[in-house]
Amino acid sequence: MIQDYFRSFNIFSDHEITDLIQNFTPREIRKSGYFVKEGDRCKEIAFIQTGTFRSYYTSDDGTENTFCFRFPNNLLAPYSAFITGDPSVETMQAITDSKLWVIQKREVDHLINKNMNWTKLLKLNAEHEYLELEKRFFQLQKDNATERYVSLLQNHPQYVLEIPLQYLASYLGITQRHLSRIRKQFSF
8 A cells, every 4th residue: 555655664744645645646557558668758656556567678679678577565667767857768568457656756846845755765765776776786697597586486476477478588588488497496
């Protein structure tokens, strides 16, 4: 629940959270729909109530390279495009039917000017994004595909089975055939 997410930071009072929630609007995105596409400007950020998203970029040869998954109770936005206003270098696509709570960037900017707690939240979010990026970088450098798959299973077991094999294989940096061999090691 979105209130619990903001409460978990121990920054906002219940009254601030109530005021904050009023700035969000609900949105549903069907499976295979997009939150943002590569080249679009990002003017909003979302909280994922239900559903799973993948973030990918398209290489020069047209290959879609999945580099991130987003699960419920997390924020969703191409972070650098949200901050800079530049076109997004990534696409965020729903893997399942999804329900979001969306807030416009202009509202976030207004809240920042009105309440310093928003600056604290954005700082914590930026730190979280950095740590996730660093973790992913080292995982790709140090772990083999099986270890990366096990990590995904340990952290998000309820969602891994929803992710199509081609997206999982792309995320792990292997072929679908290799992923099938890895999956056979685990009982489902």
